[in-house]
Amino acid sequence: MDENKWLAERFQAQRVRLQAVAYRMLGSHSEAEDAVQETWLRLNRADTSDVENLAGWLTTVLSRVCLDTLRSRQSRREESLDLELAHPALDEPDGGDPAHEVLLADSVGSALLLVLQTLSPAERLAFVLHDMFAVSFDDIAPIIDRTPVAARQLASRARRRVQGANEGNQADPARQREVVAAFLSASRNGDFSALLALLDPEVVLRADAFTVQASIANQASGAPRLFPETVGAKNVADTFSGRAKAARLVLIDGLPGAVWAPGGEPRVAFRFAVDGGRITQIELVADPEQIRHFDLTWLEH
The missing domain is CATH 3.10.450.50 (Nuclear Transport Factor 2; Chain: A,)
Known part of the structure; x- marks a missing residue:
């Protein structure tokens, strides 16, 4: 099989999960799609011959793309213009991937997306990757240029704010x-x-x-x-x-x-x-x- 076609098929198998991760990072379907497309372009340019876990590699690259978007957005003091309520399509199985299981169980609505917008880029990334997609802090740490302990603290801080907001909304x-x-x-x-x-x-x-x-x-x-x-x-x-x-x-x-x-x-x-x-x-x-x-x-x- 042609190598490019083989790579495209493997990427396509991960697309639903990647779109879900990007959407929760960015709160925007259009920006999420752009981030996924950029991840595909970087995959095409990269030498992945020694990559053993392509799903993990793609998640790392996508997360860095989203982190850049969040930091750029923060520096401009403007947020996404199309925060949407519709959730990403979930009609394709993901081979038992634990992140997909978390996604299926999760119902991120507008209230949570509004809370996520109040987090710093590093807090949001640590929380979304760990709490929603079961990515380890060892893997999160290099993405945000922190130690695993610091990444855990960021996720914990974000979790308290999310839980506090949810309690306030429900009280x-x-x-x-x-x-x-x-x-x-x-x-x-x-x-x-x-x-x-x-x-x-x-x-x-x-x-x-x-x-x-x-x-x-x-x-x-x-x-x-x-x-x-x-x-x-x-x-x-x-x-x-x-x-x-x-x-x-x-x-x-x-x-x-x-x-x-x-x-x-x-x-x-x-x-x-x-x-x-x-x-x-x-x-x-x-x-x-x-x-x-x-x-x-x-x-x-």
């Missing part, structure tokens, strides 16, 4: 709903002080590419100019004060949120992360394909 859903409802009310009424009181000082507002483009197109009508990322309570309060008049309270995949739905058709989804009675993150999603995947329960009409 009092009624309180979360109250906070989101109060935010919408303050926004509609232009109550700047109330908005500040509801927002964490370091709150982050993220808007997907569709929302950003719509805001640019609607600036002539007085709509605020939105950016991929806005940080700080005052800046976020400025964006929402006197607005969101047509937004309605809903549950988005079971979590309190809001939608702008002129004529009853959801056009923009507002997803919130709440911690300690304050909003720590707001995500605006206007991508029709993503909105179509949301499970919406109307709480306000």
